Amino acid sequence: MSQDHRTPTEQPETAPADQMPEQTPAETQSEQPGHESQMSLAPIVIREDYRGSNKLAGKVALITGGDSGIGRAVAVHFAREGADVAIVYLDESEDARATLQMIEAEGRRGLLLAGDVGDPAFCRRAVERTVGTLGGLNVLVNNAAEQHPQKSITDISPEQLERTFRTNIFAMFYLVQAALPHLEEGDCIVNTASVTAYRGSPELLDYSSTKGAIVAFTRSLSGNLAEKKIRVNAVAPGPIWTPLIPSTFDAEKVGKFGQDVPLGRAGQPAEVAPAFVFLASDDSSYITGQVIHPNGGELING
Template sequence: MSEVDKTQNFPDKVPGQVQPQQPGIEEQMDPKPVYIKEGYKGADKLKGKVALISGGDSGIGRAVAVHFAREGADVAFIYLNEDQDADKTAALVEAEGRRVLKLAGDVRDSEFCKSAVEQTVKELGGLNVLVNNAGVQYPQDSLTDIDDEQLHKTMETNFYGYFYLARAALPHLKEGDAIVNTTSVTTYRGSPTLVDYASTKGAILGLTRSLAGQLAEKGIRVNGVAPGPIWTPLIPATFSEDKVAEFGQEVPMKRPGQPAEVATCFVFLASDDSSYITGQVLHPNGGEVVGG
């Protein structure tokens, strides 16, 4: 069994824990998230392709990077400042025999996003799949508690970053290539304590559907994934210890999902398996029924 297959338990509950700042550190989590399922066999679904993933150092982003690599893709990924997590993800991609490029920076900066795309194309020889995934969330009980600074940071990270990266990537994408955006279950049911976050995720849905229509004639597909409660560093970096201990218990499956259970959605939407799908969203959310 390879190193990437060692952590395979899907716990029904996780112990309460907190981290002091977002987006959080995966190495500090207990238990560690599962980023690839034991026995997952690649089938060259992304052979010869190059992917760029924002928020790729941990959580869902790490799982997507490892799955993409196992499917034959070279991977560039963006992270903010989580150097230890980024090094681990890079090692996991390299263990799959693929090339990897780490890109540290803030997706709120349009010039950085442009540079990240350009570096990916230069170092890895092109760009075929863009995964927009970076995000932050800051709970507040009242709209009046969301100040301008928080609103701007949430919107600029969760939405502007997606827009900047898609805009920079578009000149390099061609027929058969794909963009996959991470939205959220909160897009569809809202969240009383994550009003600004849920709003950005709704904007991402609008971007996904609108861009899909614009690019359909070019053969470039744009889709989304709307996870429910997934065990990532963002959770202990967002909620109180007691909230973390209850995380995932509200869905029909009565447990938090694992990044590995979400990453396969990205593989499907990035590959030719979804060649007749665009403007759509997949819902790995533990059984919560939502519209759209």
Template structure:
């Protein structure tokens, strides 16, 4: 069951991306009460940012639904190995690929690795992201701006372009956006801007691919307890993280992963260009 406490222990990690293994408590990713029913049986699934947080939870539930899993991660080898172990414990194969999705060649090579093993891609989850808060808008450097856009939206373009030649009718793309795309964030202006771009990307690509029978949707999480949080904010902010939403607590990755299962499976067969909002009760009308 998802943790119900409102506050997390104060903590901070000095480098991004954060490490899930260093978090207290650990994010919940396996949702033990969830029973798979073959919704993704033999589907080949590629997930970016799959080593931890939402990506890990999605990989685990996809595997429980019968999916064959591949995921890309930046450099968090220990976290990636744990995700691989959890997926394989579900009885499914798993390929972990180390690389920076800001590079087009990395995306192409990742796709080639999965296609070389499985022959196709049925589900692409664009999930990797980074954020760097700034108290003042003027303090967002050109380097930060470019890096955030390269990770959070350019990487989605690169991965989709690399994967699409290997995706047939019935395939699915699911993008991770954020509640910040709809309500903004005073200290994450560049990050929120990329998340808004992902919404427009999702809607536009869905229209472009509808005639090919490929659906494109997105998930816009609210405050979710992932390594991005302690590696982004000071310890006192981490302790209060997520307590300002109506449900009074941060969500767990496993509470978001079910949205990805729904959008990746035939349960959502009449949905494309849409966004789901697991955000603890924030109404965004989007």
């Protein structure tokens, strides 16, 4: 992967719905999961005209990968809808602190939880701290993920394979196991899948496999928890401009990112987060085991 060559700039993190960036800059970052603070074109976190209406008033949410990208946007939208929000992140402290400030700017309480979601002991501690500090848990958003492109399946090491599955799907089992004793009727779980679960990705074999597993996990868990009236759904984004993109691909691919979908551009986190709000709120009270597809117009079955 090419070396980091950007000059980070201050960019607004809000925009009107009709002014989303048409092109992503050809830039890279040298390590995953990437840092939003180092992106020369900051992702749009929330639309200028997004008005909260207390859809999540009094709720407590725990969001993994909540420091940046889609997770940050979900955290800010949830806060604007009245929820207190705990965010889990690996080690991106600057990004996490910025997200916390955004949550608090919405008048809600936030909590930062640094650690590895692939560690079941950490997942238990994260849930316990959320409940102990924020007073409960109503919405679990399993969003954290990593991806490492390889040209051939023979290039995927056992270490990479295990690491990708541990972060992307094992962690969901660990977190649900820890959260379930605290979830009650009307509470919910929202998982982040991907368009790659449906159309595949030749260079992201292990990543797309985990995303397919997340779809099956979502459908299966929804049936398992239906009697408890705990809903489980997922969101399967397409190409969304987040720190994971420049930290994964070379500059040429990043510069063309999202241009192959019908809408002709990468999406922004602000265009995905409202799907999480819908699935976390009572607006979706009769929906479970389903997947929403904010993907720029790719037609997929499922």
